Amino acid sequence: MLPYQAPIDDMLFLLFEVYQAQQQWQEQGLALSADEAEAVLREAARQQQELFAPLLRQGDQGCVWQQGRVQTPEGFVAAYRQWAEAGWLGLAGEPNYGGAGMPKLLSLFVDEMQHAANSALALYPLLSAGAALLLLHHGSEQQKQLLLPKLYSGQWAGTMCLTEPHAGSDLGLLRSKAEPQAEHYLLSGSKIFITGGEQDLTENIIHLVLARLPDAPPGVKGISLFMVPKVLFDAEGQLQQANGVHCASLEHKMGIKGSSTAVLHFDQAKAWLVGEPHQGLAQMFTMMNYERLTIGLQGLGLAERALQIAKSYAQDRRQGRRPGGVLEPEQPADPLTALPDVRRMLLDVQVMVEGGRALATYCGLWLDRAKSGDALAQGRVALLTPVVKAYLTDQGFQACVTAQQVLGGHGYVSEWGIEQLVRDARIAQIYEGTNGIQALDLLGRKVVANGGQWLKAWLEEARTLCWQGPEGARLAKTLDRIEEATDFVLTTERDQALLINAVAVDFLHLLALGVQGQQWLLIQRRIANRAEEFQHKQLMALYFEQRLLIQDRWLLERILSGHGLITQASL
Numbered sequence: 001m002l003p004y005q006a007p008i009d010d011m012l013f014l015l016f017e018v019y020q021a022q023q024q025w026q027e028q029g030l031a032l033s034a035d036e037a038e039a040v041l042r043e044a045a046r047q048q049q050e051l052f053a054p055l056l057r058q059g060d061q062g063c064v065w066q067q068g069r070v071q072t073p074e075g076f077v078a079a080y081r082q083w084a085e086a087g088w089l090g091l092a093g094e095p096n097y098g099g100a101g102m103p104k105l106l107s108l109f110v111d112e113m114q115h116a117a118n119s120a121l122a123l124y125p126l127l128s129a130g131a132a133l134l135l136l137h138h139g140s141e142q143q144k145q146l147l148l149p150k151l152y153s154g155q156w157a158g159t160m161c162l163t164e165p166h167a168g169s170d171l172g173l174l175r176s177k178a179e180p181q182a183e184h185y186l187l188s189g190s191k192i193f194i195t196g197g198e199q200d201l202t203e204n205i206i207h208l209v210l211a212r213l214p215d216a217p218p219g220v221k222g223i224s225l226f227m228v229p230k231v232l233f234d235a236e237g238q239l240q241q242a243n244g245v246h247c248a249s250l251e252h253k254m255g256i257k258g259s260s261t262a263v264l265h266f267d268q269a270k271a272w273l274v275g276e277p278h279q280g281l282a283q284m285f286t287m288m289n290y291e292r293l294t295i296g297l298q299g300l301g302l303a304e305r306a307l308q309i310a311k312s313y314a315q316d317r318r319q320g321r322r323p324g325g326v327l328e329p330e331q332p333a334d335p336l337t338a339l340p341d342v343r344r345m346l347l348d349v350q351v352m353v354e355g356g357r358a359l360a361t362y363c364g365l366w367l368d369r370a371k372s373g374d375a376l377a378q379g380r381v382a383l384l385t386p387v388v389k390a391y392l393t394d395q396g397f398q399a400c401v402t403a404q405q406v407l408g409g410h411g412y413v414s415e416w417g418i419e420q421l422v423r424d425a426r427i428a429q430i431y432e433g434t435n436g437i438q439a440l441d442l443l444g445r446k447v448v449a450n451g452g453q454w455l456k457a458w459l460e461e462a463r464t465l466c467w468q469g470p471e472g473a474r475l476a477k478t479l480d481r482i483e484e485a486t487d488f489v490l491t492t493e494r495d496q497a498l499l500i501n502a503v504a505v506d507f508l509h510l511l512a513l514g515v516q517g518q519q520w521l522l523i524q525r526r527i528a529n530r531a532e533e534f535q536h537k538q539l540m541a542l543y544f545e546q547r548l549l550i551q552d553r554w555l556l557e558r559i560l561s562g563h564g565l566i567t568q569a570s571l
């Protein structure tokens with residue numbers, strides 16, 4: 001399989017030319033120079049290229065379950081430990097507990113690299129980083145002191161245990177129960193689909209589990225969060241006996257086979273409350289913004305990897321002749337890259353990857369700004385994260401399929417590895433809240449519930465950018481269409497809830513086009529006086545505007561057609 005090359009130049013371009021990271025880091029009091037940031041990215045790239053990427057095919061062999069124990073694919077343990085020992089799991093972690101305190105505006109690129117190199121392996125460290133973030137925000141001081149250093153060092157791993165057989169998107173249905181004891185709780189219930197629920201990479205696993213207390217009200221308001229270790233430990237963190245957690249089986253699945261997806265039974269397992277009783281779901285949501293960006297980066301990373309393979313293949317493979325003028329008459333045929341239809345496919349993937357990376361960077365920038373509690377930044381992050389998660393994973397999957405098409409039949413067979421990327425990318429549209437649920441979150445909670453306030457603040461920012469020059473005229477039209485769609489939903493009184501549910505996905509894609517367009521316009525502005533140096537970016541911005549942004553009209557028309565047909569037509 002073609003070796004992975006992390007796109008460092010594009011990352012540095014976005015950081016320092018487009019989003020002026022140094023200025024933001026200075027304002028936030030971060031002692032991080034451009035040289036240091038570049039060194040971090042180069043070292044992460046080197047390790048991902050050498051450690052994770054070569055194990056991609058091996059990982060596709062899957063994990064093996066035997067009597068409750070799980071063996072990850074050959075090579076995973078050594079690669080994980082080397083990555084962990086180099087301190088990468090704590091890259092964005094809190095320095096007071098052993099983290100390196102790097103901003104999301106830098107660490108997001110390292111997340112992308114991990115997913116591009118080996119998404120299945122990447123999920124283990126990324127899940128631990130998510131668990132650490134949850135504990136940092138809601139754990140007791142004692143829990144933080146004990147657990148965060150172990151999670152940041154990768155010695156122990158973390159999981160998120162939400163899903164139950166009858167409770168997926170609707171977590172209000174979950175039944176796992178926690179009975180209070182003198183100093184802890186006893187937790188019982190079954191969880192399914194738990195990523196990293198059992199593995200052989202770490203000596204212990206900290207499960208963060210949603211369950212109900214005996215006096216809990218029904219529905220989502222009666223859910224609490226618990227810390228349940230696989231192996232119990234004493235006050236110094238020394239391991240003791242096994243807890244009542246059993247891995248009953250592993251799921252057999254379409255992709256990310258090297259990531260174990262476990263069925264876990266909790267049988268009176270010792271558990272400790274994290275945060276306040278009945279606040280479990282709300283607490284979970286505080287870290288969702290970070291997790292959603294990370295899953296969006298999974299779509300992006302896999303698309304980048306697929307693009308690298310497709311480009312390399314198309315440059316070497318010769319079929320047919322370039323219409324309108326043979327390119328290489330001395331050869332029996334021209335390379336695929338000479339054919340407009342193949343170029344179209346490659347450029348569709350390329351514009352998604354470069355634009356998607358800009359979109360993720362913009363989101364990372366606001367995530368860092370939101371840490372200070374700034375209300376504008378928090379609103380922006382709330383609005384952006386479902387968009388980034390759903391758009392990057394929908395587009396990322398489509399990009400992998402398009403890249404596969406470039407290889408013809410060679411993309412369908414496993415030799416080039418691109419069919420694995422298609423299979424691996426599919427899950428990102430489903431987990432961490434399906435993309436349908438992301439769209440409902442966006443339109444229902446983030447737009448309609450506050451009268452469109454956060455959206456209006458973003459529209460104002462994007463319009464100001466448009467008005468700075470004539471090249472903003474096309475995006476300004478898209479912004480008008482987003483406003484029209486929003487007003488239509490906000491002013492619909494009859495059956496508004498049905499309307500929201502029916503048009504949310506179209507609305508998310510319409511808004512995504514606008515936010516994506518804003519990033520391309522910003523890029524155009526930043527390179528305005530250096531046309532020759534950045535000719536490629538200039539053409540990509542035009543490609544986006546003329547070939548993708550135009551979807552705004554039909555998305556608006558679909559939204560304005562309402563929910564009638566969708567709710568009435570028989571199935």
Ligand SMILES: Cc1cc2nc3c(=O)[nH]c(=O)nc-3n(C[C@H](O)[C@H](O)[C@H](O)COP(=O)(O)OP(=O)(O)OC[C@H]3O[C@@H](n4cnc5c(N)ncnc54)[C@H](O)[C@@H]3O)c2cc1C
Nearest residue numbers: 160161162163168169193194195261431432433434436437
């Ligand atoms: C490989 C893998 C790894 C996973 N890892 C984890 C993990 O680590 N921890 C964990 O807790 N879970 C995990 N999950 C579970 C995952 O988050 C759920 O599968 C997902 O949230 C959807 O739930 P569900 O599968 O029950 O689908 P359902 O909730 O049954 O949804 C089915 C369909 O109905 C739609 N739908 C549902 N409700 C609504 C609604 N109100 N309005 C409109 N449409 C709706 C959905 O969008 C979807 O298209 C994982 C799943 C997989 C496959």
